Amino acid sequence: MSKAGLIRLVVLVAFFGAVEALCRTGVISPKLVIAPTAMVEAMVNMLASGEMNDDIRQTLSSVGIAMGLSIVGGFALGCVLYWAPPLRRTFDPFLAAYYSLPHFAFYPLLIVIFGLGSLPLIVLATLFAMVAMILATLTGLDRIPRVLIKTARMQRLSLLAEIWHIRLPAAAPHLFSGLKLAVTYSFIGVIAGEFIVSTSGLGHQIAFAYDNFDNRTMYGLILFVLCIAIVFNLLVFAYERRLARQRGL
């Protein structure tokens, strides 16, 4: 393990050890925070009992759909804007200002339009995540070195071959950053949306437990969501490492 990794581990162990000790000795009231081991226990019991299975399934499928839509749609829209400069000039200000909007404020409106259930959540998360992918696609296509395009022309490639064999691989690192953001934003979009107004899903269950002072369930769920997010990030990270190694980096 690297030195930084070792220090990180020591800090984490020390932090959770301290919280554990403070909770167990009653310095921190269980009404505020329960002991980390109790959180793990609550999570394990919750998963074993299967009481949350429907909510887990619903949340993960909403996240998955939003991810797929925002990545594919964002890439496609990015390409359209790239090849239609007038369209791009029209939408540029909106794209630039997009992430300064309070997206979740529109959530009630989406419910009015799409009704209750998963659909408004998926729409919200997709809208939230897709623009990151659009912006990354545009950056990637903009930054392709001109000399590579000239090389494609010198190699007498067809337009399709040029896109597939030169433009896409050249833009890949930026496309991948967009993909990472889209994955994260889909998670945030769905769970935060469930938290605010929904009748099911992990976000809703966290809010419900919070409203009922049910700290064991709340912390068990929070830990579970954290675990999913970490696993997902590790997967993406591992894939990114593999891509980088494929370029000898």
Added chain:
Amino acid sequence: MTVVARLTDVSRIYPPRAGHAAVHALGPLSMELRAGEFFSVVGPSGCGKSTLLDVLSGLAPPSQGTVEFEGKPVAGVVPEGVGVVFQEDASFPWLPVEDNVAFGLRRQGMDAAEIKRRADFAIGFMGLNDFRRAYPSQLSGGMRQRVCIARTLVLQPRLILLDEPFGALDQQTRLLMGDELLRLWRETSATVMLITHALDEANLLSDRIGVMSARPGRFIDVVETGWPRDRDSRLAERPDFGAVTSKLWSLLRTESMRALGQGAVAAQ
């Protein structure tokens, strides 16, 4: 004497862009490349050498005038048989050296055995044998340029255009690469046009050297060297070698000063 490529009254003007006036980069100039010759172009920086290469290869249309390759007009596309090595690093960072080199042949759908034979030859020729599986990010700038040269060589072009390909190399390596280029030129009987800013390099390698004026670039003279075909860097020891370099420099001195002046104005 067969003419491989011919430019007639060619000029190129870059159209105005946001905040920039139009740039008259090249010409009007006319030139011919003779079959099998080694032609070099020297000129002050910014005089339009790379623009000349773009126009000659069909990568960019001339604003005026006509371009011909092997008797046929060049219009909008790079003709089959023309190979270009660019001034900037054009290696593909996502492919290891051998796949970079074989790239063009794979796209043409050539059979695997022939691809391997040609790629092996080009890789060996450019001294990249130990780096076949390496990625461009693991190579020096000079070696990446060699990858690009190999990637163009495998296409077996009849006209090879090179834009300052040895710019990233030290003087000793330059001399050795120059010898390799001469060997390649002799063995393939291709026509070569080399853009360079090194006068002794142009002198050593070329049958003829086109000397360009400051922008807009025109040929102020074409110097014939008369060197034997099987020459190499030892040519520099000949007593009459220095005279050609001096001649090139005397032609270029005032033009280079003019180009410096343009640069100073542009920088203001």
